[in-house]
Amino acid sequence: VWQSAVKARRVFGRPKVGGVYTAxxxxxxxxFVDALRAARADAQAELFRRHHVRVAEVLERVLGPDDDLPxxxxxxxxxxxxGAPRFRGTTEALEAWLVKIAIHxxxxxxxxxxxxxxxxxxxxxxxxxxxPGMATHEQIEAVRRTYAIFDRLPTNERVxxxxxxxxxxxxxxxAESCGVSRSTIKRTLHRARQRFRTLxxxxxxxxxxxxxxxP
Amino acid sequence: VNSGESQLAKIVRESLRAMRxxxxxxxxxxxxxxRGRAARSRRRVLAWGAKGMTFAAAAAAAxxxxxxxxxxxxxxxxxxxxxGIENSFIGSELTAATPLHxxxxxxxxxLPGTRARVASLGRRGANLNLETGHLHADVVHKRMADWSxxxxxxxxxxxxxxxxxxxxxxSEELEVDVRRGLVKVTGxxxxxxxxxxxxxxxxxxxxxxxxxxxxxxxxxxxxxxAEPxxAEPxEHAEPxxxxxxxxxxxxxxxxxxxxxxxxxxxxxxxxxxxxxxxQSSSASELLRLSDVARMGGQPARAAEILHVTRRxxxxxxxxxxxxxxxxxxxxxxAGSYAEAAKWFGVxxxxxxxxxxxxxxxxxxxxxxxxxGRRDKAExxxxxxxxxxxxxxxxxxxxxxxxx
Numbered sequence: 001v002w003q004s005a006v007k008a009r010r011v012f013g014r015p016k017v018g019g020v021y022t023a024x025x026x027x028x029x030x031x032f033v034d035a036l037r038a039a040r041a042d043a044q045a046e047l048f049r050r051h052h053v054r055v056a057e058v059l060e061r062v063l064g065p066d067d068d069l070p071x072x073x074x075x076x077x078x079x080x081x082x083g084a085p086r087f088r089g090t091t092e093a094l095e096a097w098l099v100k101i102a103i104h105x106x107x108x109x110x111x112x113x114x115x116x117x118x119x120x121x122x123x124x125x126x127x128x129x130x131x132p133g134m135a136t137h138e139q140i141e142a143v144r145r146t147y148a149i150f151d152r153l154p155t156n157e158r159v160x161x162x163x164x165x166x167x168x169x170x171x172x173x174x175a176e177s178c179g180v181s182r183s184t185i186k187r188t189l190h191r192a193r194q195r196f197r198t199l200x201x202x203x204x205x206x207x208x209x210x211x212x213x214x215p
Numbered sequence: 216v217n218s219g220e221s222q223l224a225k226i227v228r229e230s231l232r233a234m235r236x237x238x239x240x241x242x243x244x245x246x247x248x249x250r251g252r253a254a255r256s257r258r259r260v261l262a263w264g265a266k267g268m269t270f271a272a273a274a275a276a277a278x279x280x281x282x283x284x285x286x287x288x289x290x291x292x293x294x295x296x297x298x299g300i301e302n303s304f305i306g307s308e309l310t311a312a313t314p315l316h317x318x319x320x321x322x323x324x325x326l327p328g329t330r331a332r333v334a335s336l337g338r339r340g341a342n343l344n345l346e347t348g349h350l351h352a353d354v355v356h357k358r359m360a361d362w363s364x365x366x367x368x369x370x371x372x373x374x375x376x377x378x379x380x381x382x383x384x385x386s387e388e389l390e391v392d393v394r395r396g397l398v399k400v401t402g403x404x405x406x407x408x409x410x411x412x413x414x415x416x417x418x419x420x421x422x423x424x425x426x427x428x429x430x431x432x433x434x435x436x437x438x439x440x441a442e443p444x445x446a447e448p449x450e451h452a453e454p455x456x457x458x459x460x461x462x463x464x465x466x467x468x469x470x471x472x473x474x475x476x477x478x479x480x481x482x483x484x485x486x487x488x489x490x491x492x493x494q495s496s497s498a499s500e501l502l503r504l505s506d507v508a509r510m511g512g513q514p515a516r517a518a519e520i521l522h523v524t525r526r527x528x529x530x531x532x533x534x535x536x537x538x539x540x541x542x543x544x545x546x547x548x549a550g551s552y553a554e555a556a557k558w559f560g561v562x563x564x565x566x567x568x569x570x571x572x573x574x575x576x577x578x579x580x581x582x583x584x585x586x587g588r589r590d591k592a593e594x595x596x597x598x599x600x601x602x603x604x605x606x607x608x609x610x611x612x613x614x615x616x617x618x
Contacts, residue, residue, distance in 0.1 A: 039251075039255070041248050044244075044247065044248050044251060045244045045248065048240070048243065048244045048247055049240065049244070052240065052243070056235075060231055060235065061228070061231065064231075065231065065234055070238060070243065073243070074243060074246055074247050074250060077247045077251075078247060078250045078251050078254055081247070081248075081251035081254075082251065082254055082255065082258070136233075139226070139229070139230035139233055139234070140230065140234065142223075142226050142227060142230055143227055143230045143231060143234065146223065146227050165220060165221075165223075165224040166224050166227055166228055166231075168224075193220075196220075197220075200223075206223065209222070209223050209226060210219035210220055210222055210223040
């Protein structure tokens with residue numbers, strides 16, 4: 001029974017963290033992608049080193065400050081590693097591919113949290129900012145109030161608007177990352193901006209920060 | 216995005232950057248790789264589990280469909296619904312049909328004067344051998360149903376349909392009328408499997424090697440002829456037939472027999488005197504009288520009449536039919552397989568290509584098998600398969616030859 005439990009833990013449980021993955025040196029980029037597809041640990045480590053900052057940035061900008069962010073970054077890379085054998089692009093396309101996975105993961109999390117809130121009849125509350133880092137009180141307040149408004153937008157509109165506003169992602173790239181057409185993303189963004197402006201008008205502090213809604 | 220919103224976005228971007236704590240990369244890398252490995256192992260286990268479950272489900276489905284589960288179909292005979300026995304002879308009366316009801320819902324009516332037997336029962340159907348006469352079948356359509364009707368050298372394969380089969384072994388004529396569904400017929404004068412669809416009639420004359428497929432109106436069919444085909448052997452070879460036809464002595468019991476009143480017919484013969492009747496009757500009347508005696512519950516008397524038939528009309532068709540009937544009586548009613556084998560052998564020597572040759576050879580093979588004479592059973596089975604590859608006894612023959 002003990003042996004079976006140990007085996008089950010090995011297969012299904014959270015594995016022990018151990019070993020060191022040294023920086024890999026690949027002769028060329030094609031070799032790197034091949035190694036990634038072949039599930040080589042050094043290539044996976046290299047993928048994380050190259051792109052974890054951008055993935056964390058996208059997740060943070062879509063979700064706002066979140067204690068689960070490190071876990072979410074890992075989740076994105078675990079999904080990427082699982083899907084690597086099916087990746088058919090070059091190294092240039094890796095970042096866009098990872099961003100797409102990150103957006104998909106963020107969207108899933110937003111929806112899941114909304115369902116939980118509805119299920120437990122929890123009132124929508126502004127997100128807590130538990131890791132202030134080097135930020136001032138004013139900065140923390142600005143972020144908290146802005147993401148409280150994003151939280152009130154429909155999921156697709158929230159994702160599209162945060163990518164456009166906070167991440168400054170080009171329109172075509174937003175459409176590709178969200179897996180919709182250019183005209184669809186234009187319509188989504190138009191609706192999102194209108195809602196956002198209406199809600200900002202109701203928040204005096206944000207209205208001041210955005211210069212009173214001047215064009 | 217207007218300038219105010221851009222300004223707000225810039226503030227938020229800078230704030231997020233300021234709020235972001237520094238985290239070491241290497242531990243995160245290790246965790247990602249380990250989590251990736253665990254996820255891969257989990258997927259592999261789940262994939263094998265799914266494959267295993269698919270295989271188990273397929274195996275279970277195959278076992279249910281083809282496995283040794285479920286019982287054979289059962290059937291009842293007659294309006295009293297007596298439990299039918301596999302491979303036993305069933306003769307309908309001369310005036311009334313005999314219904315057979317099968318446990319899968321299939322109903323087969325043996326019309327008056329018909330002789331048949333349920334040669335084998337399976338889990339998905341049965342094989343019925345029509346020796347002579349007319350049957351009406353309403354086979355319930357089921358997936359993988361396996362029904363067949365053997366008529367002399369012909370086999371009618373059925374999935375689910377309503378149809379009639381007429382078989383006259385004397386003239387070797389077959390008629391199949393399909394009311395609904397589709398049947399397939401194999402046998403002499405037919406190329407491969409002859410399909411007969413709804414509202415079609417297949418008529419085959421084996422001797423002329425002639426087969427015709429024509430339209431058939433199911434509503435136009437009148438009752439089957441009340442005159443029974445079985446007990447009417449060919450009389451062209453009977454030497455003294457004309458002298459004995461329609462004798463005054465035979466008349467009263469023949470009329471009673473035609474009405475199905477066997478006991479009264481036997482009483483009438485008794486009053487006249489059996490010996491007198493047997494000496495004065497024609498060959499066809501004697502064969503009918505033996506049927507009456509057998510159906511009237513006097514098998515010994517039936518056998519005696521058949522022996523008389525053979526003595527009075529030697530080397531005729533009637534004598535050979537009597538030999539065959541003696542074999543059937545010994546096989547089905549007395550369980551005397553040695554006696555049965557003897558008489559089937561006699562028939563085959565006298566009429567090697569006669570209308571009852573296939574059935575006689577099949578029964579001879581089965582009699583040898585039941586006697587435990589493996590060599591003879593196997594040799595007969597080989598001969599049977601070479602002459603009648605689609606005959607009603609082919610399953611038994613295949614079993615014997617593969618042993």
